[in-house]
Amino acid sequence: MATQLFQSMVALNQSHCETSNNLEIARKMNLDAELVLSHSGKLFANPKRMVLLNQIRQTGSLNQAAKAAGISYKAAWDAINGMNHAFDKPIVISAKGGKGGGGATLTTFGLRLLKVYHLTQQVQGLAMNALQDENLSMDNLLDLLAHFSLQTSARNQFSAEIKSLLSEGLRDTVNCKLTNGQEIAVSITHASRLRLGLSERKSVLLMLKAPAVTLKSQSDISGSKVSDALVSHVNTITGELVNKVVQEDNIECTLNIGHGEYLYSLMNNTPSNDAMLLCGRHYDATFHVDQTIIASINDYLEE
Numbered sequence: 001m002a003t004q005l006f007q008s009m010v011a012l013n014q015s016h017c018e019t020s021n022n023l024e025i026a027r028k029m030n031l032d033a034e035l036v037l038s039h040s041g042k043l044f045a046n047p048k049r050m051v052l053l054n055q056i057r058q059t060g061s062l063n064q065a066a067k068a069a070g071i072s073y074k075a076a077w078d079a080i081n082g083m084n085h086a087f088d089k090p091i092v093i094s095a096k097g098g099k100g101g102g103g104a105t106l107t108t109f110g111l112r113l114l115k116v117y118h119l120t121q122q123v124q125g126l127a128m129n130a131l132q133d134e135n136l137s138m139d140n141l142l143d144l145l146a147h148f149s150l151q152t153s154a155r156n157q158f159s160a161e162i163k164s165l166l167s168e169g170l171r172d173t174v175n176c177k178l179t180n181g182q183e184i185a186v187s188i189t190h191a192s193r194l195r196l197g198l199s200e201r202k203s204v205l206l207m208l209k210a211p212a213v214t215l216k217s218q219s220d221i222s223g224s225k226v227s228d229a230l231v232s233h234v235n236t237i238t239g240e241l242v243n244k245v246v247q248e249d250n251i252e253c254t255l256n257i258g259h260g261e262y263l264y265s266l267m268n269n270t271p272s273n274d275a276m277l278l279c280g281r282h283y284d285a286t287f288h289v290d291q292t293i294i295a296s297i298n299d300y301l302e303e
Contacts, residue, residue, distance in 0.1 A: 033128055035121050039086045049079050050117050053110060056080075056092060062104040080104075154207035154293065155264040160184065162202045165193070174198060174294060176206060180259035184235050187289040196296045205295040212291040213265035215241070215253055215283040217276060235292075237263060237285045244277055253277060255285055 037045040048069065055065035066076035084090040091110040095103040106114070160176035163183065172193045174186045184206060198204070218238070239257035251273055255263040263285050267273050277283070 033124055035117065035124055037117070042082070042086070044083060044086050045113065045117060049083065050114065052076055052079060053091065053106060053114055056104045057106050057111070057114070060103055060105060062092075062094060065104065153209065155210040156206075156208040156213070158184070158206045158208075158261060160204055160206050162198060162200055162204060164200060165198065173289065174204075176204060176294075178206075178257075178259075178261065180257055180261055182237050182257060184237070184292060185289045186292045186294050187233070188294060196294070198294075198296065202296060207293040207295065208287060208291060210252070210264040210266040212287045213263065213285050214267060214287070215255065215265050215277060215285055218282055218284055233289045234286050235289060238282060239263060239285065240282050241277060241279050244279055246274060251277060255283060257285075 034047060036043070048071070052065055052069045052071070055068040056062060059065050059068065062076055062080065063073055066073045069076065071079075080092045080094075084092060087109075089109040090107055091113060093105050093107055095105075158178050160178050162174055163177045164175045166173040166175070167190065170190055172188055172190050174188060174193070176184050176186060178184065186206065237255075237257055239255035239262075241253055242256045242262075243252075243254035245252040246269060249269050251267045251269050253265045253267065255265065257263050265285060267277075
């Protein structure tokens with residue numbers, strides 16, 4: 001089964017935050033796309049046929065489903081007949097004398113087809129949105145999913161590539177390189193490494209909660225390499241403080257770490273922290289190697 005994607009002309013634009021006081025306004029156009037599935041060069045599924053299948057699922061009648069889908073009974077019958085004969089597994093099972101002149105029921109395969117088609121449309125929608133964002137990396141599917149659909153409580157999410165792996169008994173250290181060139185060491189169990197299929201040069205997503213990040217003056221700490229993290233078990237990422245929000249017991253900081261990426265920190269609101277954190281200055285963001293969550297997708301999805 002091959003998937004053919006038809007798309008209209010698009011307008012590329014960007015919406016990127018350099019600092020809290022420097023925002024660019026982007027204009028976006030709606031994109032229309034039609035998902036068509038073919039088998040052996042013949043039409044198998046398209047939006048109209050999926051509407052018909054969904055109506056069959058709801059009404060249990062081919063006649064009623066055809067009316068609801070806005071097509072003739074013959075057109076509906078021809079479509080279902082063609083789909084049923086495309087594979088060894090039928091999509092719809094019909095029976096005479098049922099509700100509305102003849103019953104019709106989706107098979108298990110038919111229900112799965114509906115779900116897979118819907119999921120594929122969602123991924124297609126992500127691709128159309130990505131086409132409009134010039135700042136979005138298009139190197140792998142993980143970046144696309146993370147940018148548009150992955151929602152987590154972790155404020156910090158970074159695309160990275162595995163640079164090296166170090167086995168230490170039941171725990172492994174995964175050394176990752178961010179798109180801005182800085183590096184992060186992640187400590188995970190050896191079982192997790194095997195389950196995720198991690199290897200050198202594999203694209204991964206790193207997630208880190210803001211409270212796990214502490215900002216320090218660069219005069220207090222030196223070095224931002226993974227080699228230092230392997231000894232101290234603490235990562236160090238350097239960046240410019242571009243936004244600071246003080247509220248009750250907390251101070252929320254936004255650090256520009258380069259290449260359009262930002263790191264967020266949530267620290268205790270103390271007089272010393274408030275005085276130390278000044279917008280426009282560079283700081284070292286530190287966090288323990290076991291505070292970062294690493295995510296990946298199956299290799300066959302990246303090809």
